[in-house]
Amino acid sequence: MSAQAVMATTVTRPQLDAGAAPWRRVPLVTVGIVLLVGIALPWVLVRLDIGTYLMTLLILFFVQAVVAQSWNLIMGYGGIYSFAQVALFAVGGWTSGVLVHSLGWNPFFAILFAPLVAVVAALGIGLPTLRLRGVYVVLLTIAFHELARVFAVTGPRFISGGGYGLVTVQTFQFGNAVGDQRTIYLYYLAGLIFAVATFTIWRVIHSPLGVAMIALRDSETYAVSRGINQFRVRIVVFAISAFFTGLAGGYSTHYNGGISTTIFDFPRIIDLLAMIVIGGWGTFGGPILGAGLVIGLDQYLVALGDYQTLLLGLALAGIAVFAPQGVWPFIRGLYDRYLAPEPPPPPIEVNPAAAHETTEEL
Amino acid sequence: MSTQFVQALWGGILFGAVYGLMALGLTLVWGAVRLLNLAHGAIFVVGAYAAYFIVSRLNLPILVALPFGVLAAAAFAYVMHVVFIRPVIGKPGFDNSTLIATVGISIAVSAAAILIFDPTYKVIPPLINGNFTVSDVQITKQGLLVVGTSLALFGLVYLFLTYTRLGMAIRAVSQQQEAASLMSIPVERTYGIVIAISGALAGLAGVMLSPFFFLNPNSGFNPMIQALIVTIFGGLGSVRGALVAGFVLGIFESFVEVYYGVAWAQPGVFFLIILMLILRPNGLFGIGEVRRL
Numbered sequence: 001m002s003a004q005a006v007m008a009t010t011v012t013r014p015q016l017d018a019g020a021a022p023w024r025r026v027p028l029v030t031v032g033i034v035l036l037v038g039i040a041l042p043w044v045l046v047r048l049d050i051g052t053y054l055m056t057l058l059i060l061f062f063v064q065a066v067v068a069q070s071w072n073l074i075m076g077y078g079g080i081y082s083f084a085q086v087a088l089f090a091v092g093g094w095t096s097g098v099l100v101h102s103l104g105w106n107p108f109f110a111i112l113f114a115p116l117v118a119v120v121a122a123l124g125i126g127l128p129t130l131r132l133r134g135v136y137v138v139l140l141t142i143a144f145h146e147l148a149r150v151f152a153v154t155g156p157r158f159i160s161g162g163g164y165g166l167v168t169v170q171t172f173q174f175g176n177a178v179g180d181q182r183t184i185y186l187y188y189l190a191g192l193i194f195a196v197a198t199f200t201i202w203r204v205i206h207s208p209l210g211v212a213m214i215a216l217r218d219s220e221t222y223a224v225s226r227g228i229n230q231f232r233v234r235i236v237v238f239a240i241s242a243f244f245t246g247l248a249g250g251y252s253t254h255y256n257g258g259i260s261t262t263i264f265d266f267p268r269i270i271d272l273l274a275m276i277v278i279g280g281w282g283t284f285g286g287p288i289l290g291a292g293l294v295i296g297l298d299q300y301l302v303a304l305g306d307y308q309t310l311l312l313g314l315a316l317a318g319i320a321v322f323a324p325q326g327v328w329p330f331i332r333g334l335y336d337r338y339l340a341p342e343p344p345p346p347p348i349e350v351n352p353a354a355a356h357e358t359t360e361e362l
Numbered sequence: 363m364s365t366q367f368v369q370a371l372w373g374g375i376l377f378g379a380v381y382g383l384m385a386l387g388l389t390l391v392w393g394a395v396r397l398l399n400l401a402h403g404a405i406f407v408v409g410a411y412a413a414y415f416i417v418s419r420l421n422l423p424i425l426v427a428l429p430f431g432v433l434a435a436a437a438f439a440y441v442m443h444v445v446f447i448r449p450v451i452g453k454p455g456f457d458n459s460t461l462i463a464t465v466g467i468s469i470a471v472s473a474a475a476i477l478i479f480d481p482t483y484k485v486i487p488p489l490i491n492g493n494f495t496v497s498d499v500q501i502t503k504q505g506l507l508v509v510g511t512s513l514a515l516f517g518l519v520y521l522f523l524t525y526t527r528l529g530m531a532i533r534a535v536s537q538q539q540e541a542a543s544l545m546s547i548p549v550e551r552t553y554g555i556v557i558a559i560s561g562a563l564a565g566l567a568g569v570m571l572s573p574f575f576f577l578n579p580n581s582g583f584n585p586m587i588q589a590l591i592v593t594i595f596g597g598l599g600s601v602r603g604a605l606v607a608g609f610v611l612g613i614f615e616s617f618v619e620v621y622y623g624v625a626w627a628q629p630g631v632f633f634l635i636i637l638m639l640i641l642r643p644n645g646l647f648g649i650g651e652v653r654r655l
Binding site for chain 1: 400460470477591594643
């Protein structure tokens, strides 16, 4: 036996770890069925009495889920405690709104600028903030949120609209479509944004960038010592998150025909946070599930008034402490048991609660 | 001295005392427990509403209501510790869980305040009435009392931390939690005590400030944000830093407000803190802790 042959037999290619190839666990059939249902759904819904109402709910769900996913990307996966997400949403919304309202652009063209300006704003926040950690990020992003609010209320008239925000911004027009027909088109547009955002975020999470980000969250010292540029990873992820948030903001402005300064109110942040926490903090499907749950339950619980806020607050605190991964692991388990093509490999979603802590002590 | 100057200076001293009082509680909890307590504003509100309840529903004097409000706030903070903080102490993911839990508690408290009372503004009577005038600026005796109380409490907390057994235990736990527990210091109980003390300080601030700022279910939010800024400006976990930074930021804000208009006060403070974080990331008296949440 020659030396070469020995080499050839001993060097075996390592088995690709299931955690490194997550796409194997989501079969094309599942994705295809979800897509088909999503495309066919409006044509079924228009035949129902409450179809239009359900479609508007779904549009709301798409928009909120995009923002929640983007937030979860930096907060749950990246470990960056940014509270600027609603402000970035507003930046996107205002950009598109002002371009249409003041310059008379076509909404379909103006909305392309919403994510770009949001990214610029995110870089502006990120440059001083993302070298710091934890509590400093919380404070500075809340500061950005407050500054954005003050500017939106007291800024120049073409932005503030005299303190109320932008009203009577031109909405999306699809030829001569009106009524249900128009709602269907709006649904498709929102669905498209949702699908693109979801796919991109999924790819980011499983890309080297995403792995670096999770490594930084779980053990900063170790990740940095393995050559990960912490600041660069964070700012890129922050920008990606801002991109889709801004896009959702632009869509929302032209869907509602305006954007109000009440967007900056604290309950908006709480709603988004609730989606992430209830669905599953730091999991891929958590924010989507959470957005669905929060929007769905909202329709029933709205009659409770302030009791709803009370319950929401207690639920947030309870879930954060006693079930940090939210509802998602349960759903995930069901999927793995009944639908996954292979037997479930060890969980790839790294539980933040299992994070390897950096211990400076000793 | 011009009226404007005296007005700005007095406003600044008053703000500084208030911010310092709130920041003292935050910084104690941060220093000992490593907990960013975003429910601090809610505890403030609990104390203030408890006092309001005593005064308006039971018609008792404010001097009776004050200790009741302070105790209620301390008790609330302690219960919060037992239910939501203690279960995750020492577990990985402590930062995430407590951050969200304290946000959740703070919205639950403001919702509860709306349900029990109502969302309108409430007035708590001042502890002492009357005022006097210095170059046309009215200085209320309640304001002087707030400044005096704040300074006295800083002194008390400092002495408590330095000379008493319990204070030493708190410092030991904040420096080296594992070593402290090896020296048979009950770590979790110490945490509870620190959080209760911090709650009492917030409650006191709530009762004493509500005559100035009025009371509504969300009135704790702004003082908490200001206190957070003060805490970071002074250096997280530093009692001395909270005192100095409270007055520096309070006077700065007040001068900006008087000379440039109210709209610039908040942005001005934010710019100052961003500048501070660039120049001295650990704050005035902080010790190399920028990387820690």
